[in-house]
Amino acid sequence: MIGRSIATLAVAACSAIMAAAGPTVKTLGVSGGHTYSYTIAQPKSGRNTYLLLHGFPSSSYDWRHTIKDLTNAGYGVVAPDILGYGASSKPTAVEEYAQEKLGNHVAEILKHEGISSVVGVGHDWGSGLLSTMWYYHSELFTSLAFLATPYSPVGPDPINLAAINNKTTAAFGYPIYGYWNFFNETDAAGLIEKHHDSFTSLLYPTDAAVWKTDVCPIGKLKEWIIADKSSERPSYITKKEQKTHSKILLNGGYTGPLNWYKAAMSGLNRSPTLDTGRQSIKKHVVFISGAKDAVGRPELAQQTADAGRQSGLLPDIETFVVPDAGHWVQVEKSKEVSDILKRLA
Numbered sequence: 001m002i003g004r005s006i007a008t009l010a011v012a013a014c015s016a017i018m019a020a021a022g023p024t025v026k027t028l029g030v031s032g033g034h035t036y037s038y039t040i041a042q043p044k045s046g047r048n049t050y051l052l053l054h055g056f057p058s059s060s061y062d063w064r065h066t067i068k069d070l071t072n073a074g075y076g077v078v079a080p081d082i083l084g085y086g087a088s089s090k091p092t093a094v095e096e097y098a099q100e101k102l103g104n105h106v107a108e109i110l111k112h113e114g115i116s117s118v119v120g121v122g123h124d125w126g127s128g129l130l131s132t133m134w135y136y137h138s139e140l141f142t143s144l145a146f147l148a149t150p151y152s153p154v155g156p157d158p159i160n161l162a163a164i165n166n167k168t169t170a171a172f173g174y175p176i177y178g179y180w181n182f183f184n185e186t187d188a189a190g191l192i193e194k195h196h197d198s199f200t201s202l203l204y205p206t207d208a209a210v211w212k213t214d215v216c217p218i219g220k221l222k223e224w225i226i227a228d229k230s231s232e233r234p235s236y237i238t239k240k241e242q243k244t245h246s247k248i249l250l251n252g253g254y255t256g257p258l259n260w261y262k263a264a265m266s267g268l269n270r271s272p273t274l275d276t277g278r279q280s281i282k283k284h285v286v287f288i289s290g291a292k293d294a295v296g297r298p299e300l301a302q303q304t305a306d307a308g309r310q311s312g313l314l315p316d317i318e319t320f321v322v323p324d325a326g327h328w329v330q331v332e333k334s335k336e337v338s339d340i341l342k343r344l345a
């Protein structure tokens with residue numbers, strides 16, 4: 001009996017130590033009066049730290065496998081819920097979602113934690129934010145990884161949605177950003193919240209190809225959710241994970257998350273006084289695409305990489321295509337993605 005309780009105590013003590021060394025969630029007040037929640041784990045001495053920036057509609061929860069893989073390998077991580085998401089502030093004003101401000105918030109977190117250099121990793125809108133952070137805070141990064149959405153340098157003009165949709169319709173038979181028009185409508189957040197199971201089943205689909213017919217073409221996503229259509233839960237998300245995801249997203253609602261799109265469409269992300277010298281990334285950069293991603297298509301990433309290599313924007317660029325994965329590449333094929341990320345350390 002005694003031996004056994006000592007063994008039990010030893011196990012309890014051991015798991016307490018492991019828990020203390022694992023990732024923890026912290027909060028910080030940043031500029032603009034906002035509060036950020038972020039998951040953080042310290043690296044083993046001499047190891048790098050990864051900054052993980054999530055996309056839409058997501059939260060730091062989408063990095064759950066990546067965080068485990070990187071911390072198990074001794075790396076540090078910082079994974080914020082970015083403004084509008086999870087346990088961070090969710091202001092309703094579009095202006096608060098200008099990417100320059102969001103990048104400053106993330107830089108403030110790193111400064112507060114005494115972290116002066118990171119491997120920058122962005123997924124989807126997180127890639128957009130990483131692009132912006134490169135422009136305003138390039139000194140922070142030793143290398144960068146863009147998942148699903150390639151590098152898109154801060155520029156002088158607002159995004160030209162119609163041009164992108166026309167060009168991609170000509171190339172692929174559907175406009176990759178046709179759903180943006182719906183996201184720009186005033187009732188979009190309410191409709192998504194009301195039909196959230198339907199929306200989630202479409203955004204995290206079993207078959208990535210459904211995006212070509214029901215997300216990308218203008219008006220289709222709205223039609224799908226109003227009809228409450230749904231697709232089967234994909235194998236890469238458990239029922240419990242799906243519930244957690246919905247709870248996180250519905251807790252704050254979609255006004256904040258959709259403001260990321262509205263800010264871009266309102267021209268809030270452009271830099272009128274552009275310093276082109278700061279656009280070029282003279283560090284090792286990787287693009288990681290899911291082979292079946294209908295929005296972040298691998299060909300588009302490859303085109304951006306080739307053009308960047310030629311123009312000098314991306315002198316040291318490498319591209320990876322993960323087979324059998326769609327848009328949620330780090331959730332769907334976490335090990336493959338973590339292995340690529342570890343090479344950036």
Ligand SMILES: *[C@@H]1O[C@H](CO)[C@@H](O)[C@H](O)[C@H]1NC(C)=O
Pocket residue numbers: 160162163166
């Ligand atoms: C896109 O295509 C539509 C329809 O063909 C056309 O009216 C519009 O001017 C085009 N816009 C741009 C920016 O190319």
Ligand SMILES: *[C@@H]1O[C@H](CO)[C@@H](O)[C@H](O)[C@H]1NC(C)=O
Pocket residue numbers: 161181184265
């Ligand atoms: C988005 O909405 C704003 C304000 O309602 C409008 O000015 C803008 O033209 C819209 N953009 C697109 C691409 O629909």
